[in-house]
Amino acid sequence: MAACSSIPDFALQVVKKADRITVLSGAGMSAESGLPTFRDAQTGLWERFDAAALATPEAWNRDPEFVWSWYMWRHHLVRATAPHAGHLAVAQWEHSADVTIVTQNVDDLHERAGSSHVHHLHGSLFHFRCAQCSFAYSDEVDDSEPHESPRRPPRCQRCGGLIRPGVVWFGEMLPSEPWEAGVQAVDSCDVLVVVGTSGLVYPAAGLPQIAHEKGIPTIEINPDETPLSRECTVSLRMSAATALPILARSR
Numbered sequence: 001m002a003a004c005s006s007i008p009d010f011a012l013q014v015v016k017k018a019d020r021i022t023v024l025s026g027a028g029m030s031a032e033s034g035l036p037t038f039r040d041a042q043t044g045l046w047e048r049f050d051a052a053a054l055a056t057p058e059a060w061n062r063d064p065e066f067v068w069s070w071y072m073w074r075h076h077l078v079r080a081t082a083p084h085a086g087h088l089a090v091a092q093w094e095h096s097a098d099v100t101i102v103t104q105n106v107d108d109l110h111e112r113a114g115s116s117h118v119h120h121l122h123g124s125l126f127h128f129r130c131a132q133c134s135f136a137y138s139d140e141v142d143d144s145e146p147h148e149s150p151r152r153p154p155r156c157q158r159c160g161g162l163i164r165p166g167v168v169w170f171g172e173m174l175p176s177e178p179w180e181a182g183v184q185a186v187d188s189c190d191v192l193v194v195v196g197t198s199g200l201v202y203p204a205a206g207l208p209q210i211a212h213e214k215g216i217p218t219i220e221i222n223p224d225e226t227p228l229s230r231e232c233t234v235s236l237r238m239s240a241a242t243a244l245p246i247l248a249r250s251r
């Protein structure tokens, strides 16, 4: 692994020649759109909020209004942001390559930038389902300010159960469809770009190992070193909105 503060020619060439590009993204991908990551010092969500009280089935069972209100706040935050130059660069690759995004993010910034194949390993802030019967909920949700007062989750039209966010909580299984698509996309690509993830949460953090074992070139984009850095062919110590447009211009 080489750590670089500018993009080496090798990385530009690998991206230029690739017919199939897979991007594994994490919260750092959305940071320059103004969304907080989870673990960055001071600003990370899990630095400011207790994950056990907000992102577990136990938390939901204990206090669904509290959990729902927090997700409505995040829903509101995401709707108020826009994709940045890095999201747009990745979407542009589709003009000349097969591009698959495998994301841990629950926002919709890749889709809004124009990417068509996005697999959400940890679910989506924009999908909802009944906590009791799993029936999909497609009505509008109220994410309007102020966020201080607790919001009541809507009720299921089918069984009357409470509607929950369609995200994966700690202790829950990943949905099988995006996971299998993600493994396939990593296994069959010509280059893997790993951007904005701390590489601490499994099974998503295990995906670069698949590329590593197959000898697939892997480019990490992250201002900081991560446990994944050693599995990557090159680690660009740059931000997503800086590095991705430069890589995209190589095509």
Ligand code: OAD
Residues within 6 Å of the ligand: 025, 026, 027, 028, 029, 031, 032, 037, 038, 039, 040, 044, 055, 104, 105, 122, 168, 169, 170, 195, 196, 197, 198, 199, 200, 201, 221, 222, 223, 224, 226, 238, 239, 240, 241
């Ligand atoms: P983390 O918050 O753990 O890591 C974010 C990473 O992005 C860090 O390594 C930062 O150094 C990096 N970063 C920050 N700004 C960046 C920028 N502008 N450009 C590039 N990289 C930047 O977020 P994730 O790895 O996505 O799961 O976290 C994984 C999972 O943990 C999340 O999906 C979430 C969380 O608990 C669930 O909620 C199930």
